[in-house]
Amino acid sequence: MTANAQEAQPSTATPATGNQTTQGQAAATIADVVVTATLTEESLQKVPVAVTVVDGKQDEKENLNNINDISTIVPSLNFRDGASNKDQGLFIRGVGTVTTSPGAEPSVSTVVDGVVLARPGQATLNLLDVDRIEVLRGPQGTLFGKNSSAGVVSVTTAQPTADLHGYVDLSYYDKNETRLKTAASGAIVPGTVNGLFGVILSNYDGNVTNVFNGDTVNGSSHEGFRTKLEITPSSNLKALIAIDYLHSRETNPTGVITSSTVSYPGGVKTPYPAFGGIIAPVVPSSDNRSVNINTPTHADDDNGGASLQLDWKVLNHTVTSITAYRFWNNYQYQDQDRTSVLTAVTPQQSDVGKVNFDQFSQELRLASQKGQFIEYVGGLYYLHAADSETYRRTTTQVGPVVNSGFASYGITSDNIAAFNENTVNLTSSLRAVAGWRVIGDNLSYHHTRTSTSASAVPGIAVSSPYTSDEVFKWGYAERAGLEYDVTPWATTYATYSHGYKGPAYNVFFNMVPATQGKVLDPETSESFEVGVKTKLFDDRLVLNAAAFHTDFENFQANFPNLIGGTVVTNLVNAGTVTSQGVELDFTAKPTERVTLSGGIAYTDARITSTDIVGRNWPIEGQTVPFTPKWKANVRADYLLPLNDKYDIDFGTRVRWQSDVQYDLAQSPDTIQKAFGIVDADITLTNRDDGWKFAVIGKNLFDKSYASYLQSSAATAAPGTAGYIYRWVPRDDSRYFGINIRKEF
Template structure:
């Protein structure tokens, strides 16, 4: 089969509070589940610090280096080495290893979103910010689509669960993904990685060098990658294999230390990606209504798919579209970080610029044959986004009565988009064509002053107090020109509008922490999260979307215990929490002349509560066992139905999308020393989750049932010669599932086919020099 290519699109020239008290719900511990004979650690790479203990993990969750077991925040940590061994290449992959983290896939990066504890923002509008913030080396990524980039030269990834608005850049009502890249080394070092994976001829090649350019003063690092994957879906109409990608990119970092008190780090990265993800693979021709369970069958859809030889099912991996859907992304940026030691105080400046270009072409109707009731719809979109940010913060020395981090922050973001839709439908024995072009964009400014302090009442007991005062300004402009004066399938009539809004609000954090002894620490915190006002600016925008949405706020209570037990061989982290959200910003499904569209609304009140447990255990020196588990109850408390909505809009008490009640990741790694400096490492990991509803509308046909995925691998390595060879098998039991389910844009139900939706094998090589 031929490899697919995505079509490009030339858009032409575009216009370039008070916190209420709520009951605390705390959790109890969960026993560790040890699966497999041996596995790689799911959370962190736990090499022993000595003959009896685990390595101490250092994180920057409080904007300064601290031991993971002393940070009063629920944090999951995934090391770059573990991500490499488990072939976890991006945030979507990492979400499989962190139970509190979930990911919404889509045909384009614009459609993909991150969820923490069941909370995330689903929208493609440039006038909405994410409730989960992604931060790369101290730089906040303002749009969710920017966060889908491949990870290159990653030291570790921290997943901070719950509101983190006081210290982390912009706004984070649900959590933060904090990505920390590797620093250049003083000693010269280079590496090459290569991997091949079956089931679509997937390949990955990475290489990098690091070392001193001016000994003792200037070090540098540069690395590059390229990867490709044919895909695992067949387009029978074009003969192409789709649902694949080609990616290439590079990262560089320079670190200048003119003296002992000043460090200047300049980092730049760039990633090009071309994805051929279809806008869904048909899983059925019927639709089941909520809450009546009434089933409606689309005879035209069934006939069209049958004529194309497509058999819709939960296992279908074939489409018949007259064009291959695809996207092209250019994503990159540069940042300068200056750290200045002032008699024990550290002054840090982070100045950054990032740019993201997204071009997409999508077969909206997902069919190759034009028939009555099923028009042909083709979409082309262009996005250009840029952001400039500055953060200046001061960290005091640790210890004493009070230690703190304080600072100011600013971000300026500009978005310009052009979106075209062409519709051809059967009419009066012939065909009728209509089209629409929307040109729109936003400009946003975010200003903040923040600080968080520890009040050290005794050496073992401290109070925590933090606040972030935020001001947001948001402007939008919109113009759509349509060929029809009335609504046609998927196209509203011509419309133009613009608007602006501004809000001043705050996020805060209060808490207590008690170090029971050297190995046990407990904490209790209250946090208020804030996410700014929003506009639902998208292709089919109408006057109903011209009013700004209110800011989303949250109140969160969390209690946690972190302990080292059994002489340091067992690390256990437990957290219980309850978080309530007001003015929750969510997409509500609607239709335009028979085609599904969505509109963003303040949906009312939702909540999430649960228990999370992370265990790492080294029973013997060569064996590491890890277990991470999340029990999450993310629910709609009161849904604010928009005017004119059907009675099915009443979804109070129902689960939020992308929030399985149970999710776990279990892993182990066993090392067998061999002669001549060789070692054999046996790896396996298993993840499982309960059923998950993918749609806020609670449609019964968009629920993925419970499933588990088991992976295993074996590595032969030479520490002396710096090489290793790994063989692995993904999805050993050949378990099939859908990474996303949705209503078809015109009829039926469609599924997204994950990379590990069936069994495949691979081999990976690594060489240091």
Template structure:
């Protein structure tokens, strides 16, 4: 929450009342029996945070699985997330935009535009948000059109050549009946990794986006909406920068790259990611005497074209092949949700509904390998082309009710019945001879297909008790369900064709939501314990011949437990403090070794990947009034986390030590003229860290984050 979002009544300063839709009904944050973290869109704009990846430093319970391409990246909540690149695996963290659920985890990497707020619901939320919410939900709410005409411009530049321009306008097209808004984004960043072969910076991006909403109100009982969005992003993110390698021949072949824990150089041909995210949604709300009927009909398409280099060479040598891909994703989804909600505060408040989604994911991958063939003493080429994909159908009916036993005591019950239909196809043609299992990371030709159906139950039950008018407590049990999966990928083999069983979870949560000092101090606490069975995860397998491959498996039983703190203190009109912390103990309880794995390690009791035990985020905002309308704004934020293991196999090399990032800004604003200018410093202490560490046969690589080193920026915002 932004520091200046306070309520003023008779010179009394209070924290703003935060309204959320965590239960599919608008409720006060302090009354919702769910652990929820809120980030206001205004705060994101002031900090120039423009992607969901940025929230990991704001909300300690959230982490981000950074991969070499955004197609394979995903969000984690309370130590649980999706560790797979297959189109046959759904996310564990559901990303929802204005009520529309995104089907693929890579779609969550979209740029944020015209955001009203982001609600992060922690823990299983399958009852109301669906099967792909076993770890939690990131609920993105964009701004609605306004009746009064308004517009804005937001400009940002950094000293390392990042530029961003955002424009927006809103107002009535037909007063009282039809209103609309539109916002646009243009951004560019050269990158923070130097590529010797290309002689330019990489790990950057170019983005263009537009979002628009229309709202039609023919009368007081009906509201119709149309939302359109389009974002195109072209990135130059490399596979990674080399941290270490024991292979001297390889080190010589990529010179002048020098491997180190802070390496920001590569030496390879160009790599690009071309990403397009677009959608249309139709909403309708009918308001009856005591009920509201809501409908959301949505179409979305996600296209992703990747061109990665796997072994990071400038060219092929007699020792090493040059291997590169072109992967194309075309993901289409249709969804329809219909809900009936009670209005007002009666004896029973409830939401019931039905949901249907159709998801078609088609992928095409071409792999080229240029290598030295000693038998002919010349260079040769291997080539393969694979077409693969999945088709899924999801049907669900759901309902949740709150039974008001008296003014202080409530009972919560909810249930969701889900039917999954999933099928896959895979066809790979290759020049590699059939008697070879694999050469140059290209397997021989194969064709497979399969299908499965499953029925799953999600649910929630609990009690909520108001200890006092400003202290609310709750205890809930949630049952989570994540549907079946197939490990469908370029190098898919016959051993990968069996279906991966559904993942289920049982979660217990105890929460306390409190307000103190005349609502100037908000202190929310949550303690939780969740068990997952048939946990779906990727695991690196070593076969009897010593070959390595990554397989999707039901990894067995895992659990996550801990506590979370979320606090905000409006000391006075000009001083705001916040502190959020999480202690999350995410562990492997009983690991099931994959069949035919000759070197399965004992990982029981070890940490789950992408889950530090401790994280905290602190912020101080200080205002210094200059005149009645003008003031200086000082802001300082610090985020820290303990060490993180990136490999479920517990490779000792893939551990990121603990680190902290300190950011600050100095701004000047004028509330009468509606402008704000700010000077921002990111990573003040110039602390280098890795967003991901991955061990390969060539060495250890790291993903270089945007704030891997200190940089400066200046922003200007003007409202009209």
């Protein structure tokens, strides 16, 4: 199934791939999509929230393996790439928070099976046994917490079933990419205990060559599992125990050189021919896929946890308790100079960073039955998070002169909240929605750094004594609106939302506590949204649209700054941001055999006021990073029954986006020009035996692009030379693969 247009079943059911007749041919109608955007199961067409749904089957069909891949087919969702999970993040409607500081939370919250992930790095998980992914656009703070001021990505994984079934899914793609997924589910104690166990193993060599030693990099490997036990001691009580773990290794280089010329200052081109000679035989270009580095850059990541969900039906209500513990450990080893030769202008620099993070959360909520005059859900929430990090940087200058710095830092945070959201059924077609959340945040940090040099050397600030600080703040989120069924096939809504993201500390290796140890103000938003959801032509067309206008105050954003001779992305209150636009999602079944689906988003997100001074380019009035103004995708599927046993499905997806700026400081070098990508797949299905065989082609027209661009000349003095580097996505060039799946 495709984004926001195909059938997704409730979380207790196995997802379907479309309505089926007894002959296996797809029916010519579109079934309702069931979502949990309001923490209760409800039809997508009746939820007064802009939601895009990606069915779990689509992950397998199109080689979509993580949230980054999902962002390529959801127009309002964008992704910031990086050298490891620690450096990555999500954006919805132009707004997100990207920082390596443990003292800041994301603006886009990721929720897995009802458990909020507190750090952005936890969210870049591999997709295993996913039922559906819901992308909720706009502030969602009343039900999903404070770190959802821009939106929520809610992942629901498959649930245990009483019937015994399972699958084995094996894929192979160019560049030696292999992927194995397998899972089985069934009754352990008939009528009382059902279990599910799934495993994922994958390996990908990469698509970048390190000419220093001939290694292939920019690859990854994953090994993980998820297991669930569903225990139903009575018809009124259900317990769900979930345990998951994923180990990942990424070999992403810290940027691939695209140019040894920068536009600094004021757009004037400043060549840096010496750097081109240093990295030879690498030739900088927009489609370069080679590096010349002598440090084996890689990152190891361990992500896992356990949760217990209890659902108790009592007195026409459902009481839900979700108790969860999660951990995230990240180890980075990076080549920061991006060269293999020590010269007077290119010191050798390597970094080693470690993150140890864990969180405990408890949510308790009460939900009324559907169909009452007032339907409500409310509850209490608590989250405790603790982060401990170390970071060592070693710089070698001509001499050789070797210096190093070592920092130890971390945060502790506690979040408490009470929340409630109500739907008042004024008439059979008119409903009012009102909700609130009261939030308390206690946040503290500590930091210390020792350096071998008494004065700053490239990339290493001087020693800093132990410092710490603590803050407590109250905040709130709220939502109010009206929803009206104009006809049985068209629902409209209008909502107002106040979003809130709590205080933050910019804690990192090279921080200077005297100037950077001050707490950042909470980020707040005021959002207005109108939308319409329709199901037309005898359920052959689903067409949903939304228009929005959101103002953010004290926007927390990264701004490049020169500290200790190296550019760092300094977290600041960047000022006021306005995000406004229009979104459209659709699914159409013009015939039994043809399905069309897709979406388009127009997002105008700009910095409307700020105290930040840019690098000779004005910040005020410019676009915020990571979000193209236009982004669209369309998928077409044609199902051809060959006989009473075999089907063949021809699918293709076209996605396109306009220019995107990757730098808040508005460097002209960090703009990715507009581009389009075409993918295709052919699937042969044996309905009787449960076999599927697919051939998948990605980026058929071989279009190279950057998933992220940075400039090394961030805040250097006028005339200082620099270079531009990019992150290379998996589909930077055309590749093909096959997928074989056996269900039993």
